Amino acid sequence: MRIRTLWAPIIALCAIILLTGCWDTKDINKEYLPAVMGIGKGRSDKYRVILQIPNATGKTQFLDKESKSISKAIDLIRTDSEKNIDLVHLRLMLIDKELAHEGIGNLIDFAVRANDISIKGLVAVVDGDFEKTLYHEISPTPEVSSYDFFSEEAGWTPNQSIVRIWEAYRSQNSFSEDMAIPMLKNGDRTLFTFRGTAVMREDRMVGTLSQDETLLYNLFKGKYTGGTIEVAQNTSVLIENAKIKHRRGWSEQGPSLITEVTLNVLITEKPKGKSNKRIEKEMCEQLSRQFNDTLNKIRGYKSDVLGTGLIFRPYLSEKNLMKWKSKWFPMLEQKVNVHVNILNEIYFKDPDTDMGQGGLLKSS
Template sequence: MKSFRVKIIAVIMGMMVLLEGCWDMKDINKAYLPVVMGIGKGSKEKYKIILEIPDAAGKIQFLEKEAKSISKAIDLIRTDSEKSINLVHLRLMLFDRKVVDDGIRDIIDYAVRANDISIKGMIAIVDADFDKTLYHVISPTPEISTYDFFSKEAGWTPNQSLVTIWEAYRSQNSYSEDIAVPLLQNGERTIYAFKGTAVMREDRMVGKLNREETFLYNLFKGNYSGGTIEIAENTSVLIKQSKIKHHRHWSDKGPSLATDITLDVVIAESPSGKSNVQIEKEVRDQLNRNFEMTLKKIKGYRSDVLGIGVMYRPQLTEEQIKNWKSKWFPKLEQKINVRVNVINEILIKDEAHLDQTFIR
């Protein structure tokens, strides 16, 4: 009998040990799950933090606090909130342009150190009225989320730049690479409107690319899916495949890079009578001309947003890597040569063909 009691006590103690790890579990219905964090300048404190929290019905709730640090502002939000705040679903960090002008190194470092923030989350800069953009909402639709603007499975196109928290952290600690960050404002009938791309040098904005230049930036990076190129006389083509090959060289004058980009395209729109050869030439000439102007503009910012320094890292000394942005990148001679292949023709069906099609 005594042995039986000992066994019962052992079982009970074992169950208590198993349950011990669940004592602080919280009901998910008792937690707020923000998807957007806005980081602006406070009226009284250094930071103003705005959290955007959607619900199942598509409605948005906003929680806001000011503090000298981001973590303190979030703690103050937690203090006044009737639910716990969990940042594991945070998809987007929006920076006020005024904050970016002072540098975002500390903010990115915080995001990487925070245990409950995913480094896969996106970042963007609000180049407009910060409060108006953050508090801007459209009619409640559960199918639409703020993150869709940056999702390649939803609203993203190659005319928009895209960068994650991790990429920003890697860039601001790199001697050989910078990043391009999307610039946003509130839309009229959409959540956001894309204004262009901020060219960053380390943790500060030094210039801006427009939509067409952003498209070229993405094309160079290999992000072309869904890209449409418009040329003169109501003609446009859709990129189906892109092949990029770089030819590096280092001489006594410094680095030089020749890049061959081969595009396979299909015709989306074209006036009748225009040949494929003519379309190929127009697209090729336009892209080569635009690439040349864009490369000159980027070089003037002394920002390696194209990540060219990364290509040279294996053949550079440690000292050359450290001096890449200040010494070697300004000396870079770069040339891009675009080739275009039209892989389809416009198919015009006559009435007889259409009738046969419907009969089948």
């Protein structure tokens, strides 16, 4: 009896200790979990913050406030909301193009410093009507989210650039790399329409790349999965894999870089009678020309968006590394050569063959 009396308070104390681990749990039904945050210029204040909050039915709720700082605007949203605002599930940060031209350094710094925002979240620039894009909705489809447009398992293709908050923070503070940010606007029958890529110099938008130029940018970066290239009329190929090889050099005239791009492709469409050798030749000439035109365009922006400084970084002293963007990158002589190999793994319908007799021919 005495032993039971001694053990009773000990067991009760242990139970109390275990229960204290759940003291700060929150009811999810009393929380708003925004998936998208839009940051634009306010009508009466410096910033306008719009939060998109999806629900299980596929509909979206919008919360909107203006203030002189992003933190204060979010605090005002929390003040007027009947539920707690938790940004832990924020997947996409949309920035108005006008702000992007002025500089987004403070916006990225805010996202990195905020304790409840994941740095794995994505960043994009709104090229068009900011309010219309943020308030745009399509018919309720619970299985589709804004994040899917940037997911390699869903809607993403190499014609779109992609950058996460931590990558944007790294690039804007890097001596050897600038960043490229996807540009989008509201779609007609889809949530978004991609407009190309915003080219940044440090934290400011200085130019744009088209969708075709974005594909070349992604190829240079090794992101090509699902990329389709149109070679000529009625001829297109799918990139199976790519090999990128850089040859660095440094002379009295400054740095030089020759990049050899080898593409293994599958023909997905071609006119009858056009040989694979001819397609390979056309692709090499076309892509080499487009690559080098894109390089000249980027050089005109004075933005090392391709990250060529990273290729030279092991060979740069700390002093030269700090001068890369201002001194050495403008002096860089750069060229890209493209080589193409066609793989024989796609079957085509032969228009002259009766489908009832198996009208599928292997490419040659």
